[in-house]
Amino acid sequence: MDAQDFSRLAREISSEDRLRYSRLNRDQVYALSPQEKLRFFFSLQVRHAKLRMVEARLNRCLAPFSEERLIFLVGPTGAGKTSFSEYFLGAELASEEAGKIPFIMIKVPALGPRKIPWSGLYRDMLHAGGEPLIDSKRASFVQDGRLQTVPASQKSALFSLREAVVSMLDNRGTLLVALDEAFHLLRSGDPVVVMDSIKSLADAAPCQFLLIGSYDLLEFVNSYAQIGRRGGLIYFDRYRAKIFDKIGNLVANVKDVEDFGKGIRKLETRWPLESRPDFYAAREILLEATLGIFGLLKEFMMNCLDMQLKNGGKWQKGFIKESLKSAYAINAIREEVEKGEERLTEMGYGCVALSDEKVETLTKLMTGSMPVEE
Template sequence: MREPTHTYTSAKVVLELLQRRISHPRIKEVIDEVEALQSLGPNHILMVTGPTGVGKTTLAHSLLTRILKSHADAMQQDAGLIPVLLIEARATSEAEFNWKLFYADILEQLEVTPGMPAGVEYGVDPHTNRVYRPSGRSKNTAAGLRKKVERALQHRGVKVLMIDEGGHFTNVSEVRMKRQTDALKSLSNCAGCQIILFGSYDILSISRLSAQLARRIKEIHFARYRSDSIDDTLVFERVLQRIEHDAQGFFGGLLLENAKLLHANTLGCVGTLMDVVRGFASRAQHADAVTQDLLERCLLTEGQHIAILEEIRQGELRFESEFVKSGKARKVA
């Protein structure tokens, strides 16, 4: 039985380090594909989808940073320019998707700060320099907020509207889902901005609702690192090496020793891996030691593993034709 490994770096420091988003090759691959398709313009919705825990939120933030850097000069010249927004499609206790909340979240991000030019045309108070929300019933409807959002996006020069947790648009009937997706497509057209929707495999049903949506939605697969691929296995191990390095010896090489176990248990999803590692570090902090037993307690349970694997099987089948065309048809593992 492995002896407890006493740590060289405090668990508190390691837990802080583990809150940082970790970049890896799959993120770069997806960003390259997104950038290649952005030239399609506002008439298309880019839909980035992958397994639960693959790292879609990390990808969204990486893309956000990249777009902001590409517009840095223009933003210096125009203090009111906001080239990209990242919004979460928030879930509520309501049966329907809350469009008023969604529009309000967008308007909140488009509020200006002192010194920035006010866009009076779309409801910015010239005295306070903040987005003006009238109290009248007619302008606080979803339709009224929608019009305000369109104008705000136009005047702020928003080129890309990224929406995380896109699955919250799909928790309705197909009729309502189509209506909601049409509303997003219309917002993209009217505001002149590209929409990028992030979500798990459940959002794939959106592009099959009609021929028009099938043509206008471009699916981008954010794939996991598969255990039946030598290249994927090597990359996953390099991710573990990076975590071990950043943790400055805290894990004592235990993560790399358990590379196969971690790869199989987390199904090659880096986001899930980071959840397991953070839980491990937290338990190690409490126990003041790093042990095999503590690591194994942090793994996905059999029930969790089965549920995630089933979602992956169904989702990856949608992209199976791509594997076949490239001569890389594989068994899901």
Template sequence: MLMLDARNDANILVLCGPTGVGKTTLGEYLIEAELDHQSDAMQNNPGLIPAIRIEAPASGERDFSWRLFYQSILESLEGDLNVPRTSYGVNPETGRVSRSLGPHQNRLSDLRTAVERSLRNRGTRFVVIDEAAHIMMQCRPQDLVKHINTLKSLSNKCGTQWILLGSYDLLETVSLSAQLSRRIHVIHFGRYRQDVPADVRAFRGCLNKLAGYFPYLKDVDLLRYADELQVNTLGCVGTLRSILGRLNLLVGKYSWSEEMLRRALLADAQVTQITREILEGESRIAPGLERHLLRPAASEKRRVV
């Protein structure tokens, strides 16, 4: 929330973490919180849409589809309007409306202009982009710089911040260039760790709360298996919710037993792969913290000595 208040000092927020940690749920919460905060303003101005959430499209094309991306934004802000988007303006010499020549079939430049106009008119403060890794997939480094520069340009023109949700692959965005690194702020959305007592307590609280939403699990004492569930889910609440959903279906059909719990858990191969990705991602974030926080302090101490 502090970075959202920073506005121009943080054009792009990268919220990264392991799979199943709850990034999508957090993105939805940010939208709900902003809509609630702006409720009075929205009543006075029915056209105000302060925040939206979209998903970066995976179109199956070789490159990232900005056309589909822009269309998703326009559908969220303006609805499904099946009309051409045309780039237009006013000729300063004649005072007449001018627009580009040729057929108007929602060219990319026209969609971009429509998005800029819509973001400004709707007063959109920030846009949450889920599955933001799709912007980076099958993308050359020079093209990735262009993609991030496009978001930065939209932010500068419209005053809109972009919140990119995704896995640790998003960390690559901060190493593209010095100019982009200054505009990107990385927030690590980590898992509940087993070696941190506060995390263990929090995970147990999540387990107890989530189990209450499933009708066939309300009378099951799942806290007895909290340690096993934290190991199997690697402390990721989104994964925990999926497991409880499967367990609820099994218990509803076959009744409760530990065998049903075992059937609902992730397989060893799944846990191994997710663990590998988490450890690699955390190892990429930790050195950055040590480099920027610990080393300057050590050098300062040497100068004092």
């Protein structure tokens, strides 16, 4: 399957489809048609270790006492940023109260190399919030004791749409707005100007904003002084076969390999064919082949399934090589990831201002003789 096939599947599978598939037992899955089996496996969402870390960090940013109006979710291609936001957050922030929409997610449109798609962005937010008569929205204000309406001109229409968005988010009880592919906002050429506009919207709206994208979003964080170095930035990390220890030696990362394997187990136990390759046995090599990016693992398994289904359910050894990404594609992703992670290190992501020794001293002073769990 190519990128276009995956994109088509993502558009076709609704939340109702995912719920229906999640309720099927093994025999019911085996009875599905080949196309339905592909859709079933694609719909699977695994709460693996790296995703749970992102979830925990985001929950801290979303806590009632949090002052983070803007949150950035950054990660490599295929990490699972969109799936996490759309399905896990969507389920967690769901509401059964009529008219309430706690979570709204849209993709930022790209309308040109130097043009910020504000109008399209506002319209998409209003559509996601179920607003009627979007083209008729007009902002109002009080002047000399009388209610005035902004005239219907192209310039004023943008202001009216923005005010309609703020009002809609308030009326719908929205807690979080997620802007996927937020790097399209960078096309204005001035991240500070863009951030001023987004922060102004976030300050006016009664909710928080989650900007989702690749390492390009770090330009926003770097250039905008009001974004905290750590609080509003969440990295969707990958699994690593090796890491540096405290003295700088490269050693095996047993925990990541184990966690990566657990994620594989969760997927392969739902393999929709009776004949199943042993992905778990190859977990260390698969970690290397996919750069530890869980979405790339899922893509590899989808390609294996696609070829096995086309072969009448029979497995062939040749499917493995055919399912792997090309060296060119993997090298391009590796280069992007390494540059992005280098920028995160330069920004001090994951670090505190004190040395490890001072943190330890601070911990001892504050803990004292209190009984504390590790």
